[in-house]
Amino acid sequence: MMSFWKPTAIALTANLCLATSAFAQGMDQLVQLEILDGGRTPEGTYQGALRLKLKDGWKTYWRAPGDAGIPPQFDWSRSRNVGDVEITWPAPLVFDQNGLQSIGYENQLILPVEITPQNPAKPVRLRGEMDLGVCKDVCVPGRLGFDHTLDAQAARNPAIAAALAQRPFSAREAGVAAASCHLKPTTDGMQIEAHVTMPSAGGAEFAVIEPGNPLLWASQAETKRDGNTLIARTEVTNVSGGPFALDRSEVRITVLGASHAVDIIGCDAG
CATH class of the missing domain: 2.60.40 (Immunoglobulin-like)
Structure with a gap:
């Protein structure tokens, strides 16, 4: 390990985004979020996914968004009977954005999540918020809420399976x-x-x-x-x-x- 002192703070890439446009257009007009069910796994975990459907021409970001992006963040704190949440990120694309490179997804993102319940005998309710950014000619930061009780009896979901297959x-x-x-x-x-x-x-x-x-x-x-x-x-x-x-x-x-x-x-x- 190695440590040292950094004398000045850095300017985060979020300041590239025009917050005014977020309120002018409305995040819900640009992206739709829903929870997909994938049922229980043999290990007793729940397989689900967050599906983001973006308006034509809009993009959203990977966990490391590059020099011109907003990293997504998740708040699972209002969920019920949720122990561990493991996210599998599909391989992203690299975009040129006003001369800067950003990393993310266009049109749609299906983000698989595997949930370990605290009590296997009780239902799992995913309730929380996702902070994210979406970009086209401007970048719009925003927050989307979700609230869904997972279906333990759901069949294998082809969309989730396809997203898992796209992992690195x-x-x-x-x-x-x-x-x-x-x-x-x-x-x-x-x-x-x-x-x-x-x-x-x-x-x-x-x-x-x-x-x-x-x-x-x-x-x-x-x-x-x-x-x-x-x-x-x-x-x-x-x-x-x-x-x-x-x-x-x-x-x-x-x-x-x-x-x-x-x-x-x-x-x-x-």
Whole structure:
């Protein structure tokens, strides 16, 4: 682990969004949210999904939205009989947005969620809110509510199954042989240079590095390939301007390629 002091706070990408337009157009006119049922799994968990239907031409964002996006956030606190909620993110697309790159989905997002009930004998009620951003010519931040009691007897849902199949490959599935992260202090934070030994994901590859801490922000990674090694470099800063420690085991590297995406959890010192 490595720690240092960042003297100035960063400007978050949310300020690119025009909040005035949010109230002028109304989030409910741009995106519809519903909960899909997928029934109980053999392990006793509930399989469901949040389905976002976007107005034509509009996009929403992945968990790491790039330099021009708003990361989605979820509040499950008003749910009932919900223990753990595990989200599976389908592989996103990379967009050019006014000269900046953003990462997300267009037209529709089906986001699978697997819920572990606190009491297997009682119903599970998903009730909460999702904060998100949607963009076209302008970006609109907003909040959508949901309230749905999951159907334990529901049949397998093809839409959820398709979304699960669109997840990135794991490091093992993609043939990743090694992943290392080299850390170096910078004026404003810390540089991470990741070296990933793996077969090509197809076409022009785009790497996203997540520090593993919600209080840390990583810039868009510069990505290149040297033979069998993908090299990605980013700078990490603390949104509060305070000191922080970076744990390599929490670093998450996602490689987005033309053929598939790869999800790599943790990296060695190298």
